[in-house]
Amino acid sequence: MVENRRILGIISHIVLILGVIMVALPIWITFVASTHDAVRMTQAPIPMLPGTHFIENFKQTLFGAGLSGSEGAPVWRMLLNSLAMALMIAFGKIAISLLSAFAIVYFKFPFRMGFFWMIFITLMLPVEVRILPTFEVVANLGMLNSYWGLSIPLIASATATFMFRQVFLTIPDEMLESARIDGAGPLRFFWDILIPLSRTNIAALFVILFIYGWNQYLWPLLITTDTDMTTIVMSIKQMLEAAEQSPQWNIIMMTALLAMIPPVFVVVGMQRLFVQGLTETDK
Amino acid sequence: MLKRVHFPTSVLPYLLVAPQIIITLIFFIWPASQAVYQSFLIEDAFGLSTEFVWFENFQILFEDELYLESFWRTIVFSAAVAVLSMGSALILAAFADRVVRGATTYRTLMIWPYAVAPVLAGALWVFMFNPTLGIFPYILEFIGIDWNHYLNGTHAMLLVIFAAAWKQIAYNFLFYLAAMQSIPRSLIEAAAIDGAGPVRRFWDHIFPLISPTTFFLLVINAVYAFFDTFGIIHAVTQGGPANSTTILVYKVFNDGFVGLDLGGSAAQSVILMILVIAMTVVQFRYVERKVEY
Numbered sequence: 265m266v267e268n269r270r271i272l273g274i275i276s277h278i279v280l281i282l283g284v285i286m287v288a289l290p291i292w293i294t295f296v297a298s299t300h301d302a303v304r305m306t307q308a309p310i311p312m313l314p315g316t317h318f319i320e321n322f323k324q325t326l327f328g329a330g331l332s333g334s335e336g337a338p339v340w341r342m343l344l345n346s347l348a349m350a351l352m353i354a355f356g357k358i359a360i361s362l363l364s365a366f367a368i369v370y371f372k373f374p375f376r377m378g379f380f381w382m383i384f385i386t387l388m389l390p391v392e393v394r395i396l397p398t399f400e401v402v403a404n405l406g407m408l409n410s411y412w413g414l415s416i417p418l419i420a421s422a423t424a425t426f427m428f429r430q431v432f433l434t435i436p437d438e439m440l441e442s443a444r445i446d447g448a449g450p451l452r453f454f455w456d457i458l459i460p461l462s463r464t465n466i467a468a469l470f471v472i473l474f475i476y477g478w479n480q481y482l483w484p485l486l487i488t489t490d491t492d493m494t495t496i497v498m499s500i501k502q503m504l505e506a507a508e509q510s511p512q513w514n515i516i517m518m519t520a521l522l523a524m525i526p527p528v529f530v531v532v533g534m535q536r537l538f539v540q541g542l543t544e545t546d547k
Numbered sequence: 548m549l550k551r552v553h554f555p556t557s558v559l560p561y562l563l564v565a566p567q568i569i570i571t572l573i574f575f576i577w578p579a580s581q582a583v584y585q586s587f588l589i590e591d592a593f594g595l596s597t598e599f600v601w602f603e604n605f606q607i608l609f610e611d612e613l614y615l616e617s618f619w620r621t622i623v624f625s626a627a628v629a630v631l632s633m634g635s636a637l638i639l640a641a642f643a644d645r646v647v648r649g650a651t652t653y654r655t656l657m658i659w660p661y662a663v664a665p666v667l668a669g670a671l672w673v674f675m676f677n678p679t680l681g682i683f684p685y686i687l688e689f690i691g692i693d694w695n696h697y698l699n700g701t702h703a704m705l706l707v708i709f710a711a712a713w714k715q716i717a718y719n720f721l722f723y724l725a726a727m728q729s730i731p732r733s734l735i736e737a738a739a740i741d742g743a744g745p746v747r748r749f750w751d752h753i754f755p756l757i758s759p760t761t762f763f764l765l766v767i768n769a770v771y772a773f774f775d776t777f778g779i780i781h782a783v784t785q786g787g788p789a790n791s792t793t794i795l796v797y798k799v800f801n802d803g804f805v806g807l808d809l810g811g812s813a814a815q816s817v818i819l820m821i822l823v824i825a826m827t828v829v830q831f832r833y834v835e836r837k838v839e840y
Contacts, residue, residue, distance in 0.1 A: 367563035397578035479664035527662035
């Protein structure tokens with residue numbers, strides 16, 4: 265603060281509080297909708313204050329049939345699918361990126377630059393622009409309706425490889441020299457020195473990748489036809505469609521709430537790592 | 548790029564890069580080249596024979612009114628999302644940078660929409676704007692606006708813009724706040740001593756100094772609006788009414804998976820790839836330039 269102007273300070277807080285309200289309003293409405301019964305949620309205007317049916321809706325959504333009349337998988341199953349997909353994508357990306365960054369930074373071998381560019385290209389091709397042919401490949405490999413099909417095509421990532429490359433380049437050469445003098449081989453060096461040194465970067469990246477994986481929509485939508493493989497994020501759309509016939513907004517909004525709690529929890533709970541991960545992977 | 552000291556050449560580095568290279572080849576390079584190849588083919592109505600037609604698919608696209616409209620619409624949509632979300636993030640970050648106490652609390656309260664999936668963001672907004680139930684149509688009725696995004700294309704477009712911009716505010720806010728907090732205090736103090744008020748200081752000092760961040764965010768927001776908003780469109784409007792919210796990435800999906808026009812969809816994919824590559828190149832070339840204090 266450069267000068268002390270009381271009024272400006274007050275205005276700042278007012279603007280920020282308005283901003284927070286603007287950002288939080290959709291979530292508040294979601295939460296309120298999940299605490300009323302189905303009948304109340306069909307009367308306009310919808311309530312703005314929480315009701316008393318939260319536990320009831322929670323139970324019906326998570327363990328019951330969910331939306332009555334739908335033939336989808338139970339919500340707990342979808343949450344599990346989402347969790348499996350998000351974890352596989354996050355761990356898979358971190359593992360293969362660590363390995364390839366290690367190879368590219370610490371070894372000199374023919375085609376090193378060729379491999380580097382091949383990885384770089386993936387940075388430029390989000391799944392949305394090549395959906396049809398990628399879908400064909402996955403179908404031909406028989407990976408439709410499986411966790412492998414959900415996660416592996418999304419695992420190759422240039423951003424993570426670049427980030428680890430950056431981290432490895434900041435590790436002093438003396439580390440490697442002394443490790444080699446002490447007789448450590450490449451894998452020993454990787455496991456005992458590189459991994460511990462890049463621990464915080466791995467954690468930061470994990471936060472970002474978990475959210476990325478959890479929030480995938482188009483890809484799971486295409487490759488899962490079996491309702492047992494539905495992810496929670498996908499199910500919202502199906503429920504919205506069902507809502508056009510029989511609106512059960514309390515259940516839909518409860519599902520939406522359940523779908524956003526895990527990633528929001530990760531972001532808020534690991535805020536410092538999240539901010540670090542975001543600024544490092546994107547810049 | 549490479550360490551001065553490194554391990555001797557062996558088979559090991561190949562094994563280390565193998566997982567990533569294999570996945571890249573199977574799920575990136577091969578499909579992308581397939582898309583390029585298919586974009587040169589036209590399949591007959593029964594899928595019995597295909598013909599190599601060079602650039603005819605592209606020619607058809609650029610003569611197609613619907614495609615050109617979709618192109619234009621995507622640009623308007625992206626610009627609106629970028630301006631709306633970056634503008635509100637900039638204002639909020641400027642005030643958050645001022646407050647002595649509570650900046651971190653505000654940050655915590657502001658960042659979490661980043662974690663909300665686009666399709667969920669769409670669901671929340673479609674609920675708030677539901678013509679019969681939603682809270683906003685209820686309020687809008689008092690000022691004489693009959694909101695119905697199922698029938699009115701402009702309303703539908705506004706709704707997807709709101710949902711997309713809302714989700715992106717968190718991200719922009721975070722980067723703007725970090726950029727502002729990295730400006731040396733002495734610089735701002737010097738300006739204050741010379742008699743510049745808060746508004747003047749913002750426009751003449753802070754805003755120019757964070758221009759690299761603005762540029763970086765512009766590219767990121769464009770990429771976001773072009774590709775990541777598929778879920779929002781799919782949940783809120785499904786491209787309708789009457790194609791009024793069909794942006795390019797939605798059209799690729801729709802023509803490919805619903806319309807089964809393989810050649811046309813592939814040609815659209817190729818155009819999108821070129822756009823992404825151009826954006827990535829721009830980002831790498833210009834974003835790295837830092838402002839000297």
